[in-house]
Amino acid sequence: DAMVIQNPRYQVTQFGKPVTLSCSQTLNHNVMYWYQQKSSQAPKLLFHYYDKDFNNEADTPDNFQSRRPNTSFCFLDIRSPGLGDAAMYLCATSRDLAQGSDTQYFGPGTRLTVL
C-alpha cells in the first residue's frame, strides 16, 4: 500500500542535543510538509517542500531545519531541542496542484520527548 512512513514513532532526546526525524513516502507526491502538534491543539505547519523548493513559515523558529535529498525522503532537524519542542511531529504529502488534488496525506507521527 502506498503510504507515508515516519521513523521513529517515539524519540527521546536531551535538552540541547540535536535530533533528526525522518519521513518517507511511497506515493510519489511532489509536496512534503512538516507539522508540529502539541497536546490538545491542531497541527501547526513548520515548512514544506515543493519538489526541491523549500518554503519556511514565517513563525517557524530557526532551531528547526529540513532536508529533502530526494522525492521519497524528508528530514526534520532540531538543532538544539528545548523543553517547549516536545510535541508530536507529523509529516504529510500531497500531489502537484497542477494535477488537481489538494488533499494532504499524513504519516503516523513521531512523538518527541525532551528531557
Next chain:
Amino acid sequence: GNSVTQMEGPVTLSEEAFLTINCTYTATGYPSLFWYVQYPGEGLQLLLKATKADDKGSNKGFEATYRKETTSFHLEKGSVQVSDSAVYFCALSRARDYGNNRLAFGKGNQVVVIP
C-alpha cells in the same frame, strides 16, 4: 484570512447515538473542505472531503455536505460506535485558487463514545 471554527468542547455520547460536529469556515473563493480523524497516539487520517458547493463527502458512515450559503461543513454519523472515539479536525484549503496548499485547521473536537 482563511479560518475554520469548530464547536467548543468535547463530545460525549452513548453507543448508537447520532453524532453531529459543527464546522463553519471563513474564506473567499472556493475552498476545499476536509474532515480528518486522529486516533490516540496516531497521525491524522483523511475521513472525507468536498471540493465544491453542495458536494457531499462520505466515508465509514460519516457524512458532511459543503454548504456555501451557510459556510458550513458539519460532520454527521447516524449511529456511532466505541471505535469512533477520536479527535476530529475540520480543515480547509485554498490551493486550487492560490496554488498554496496550506491547510487551515479548526481546533478539533474530542469525541468519546461510551458503551
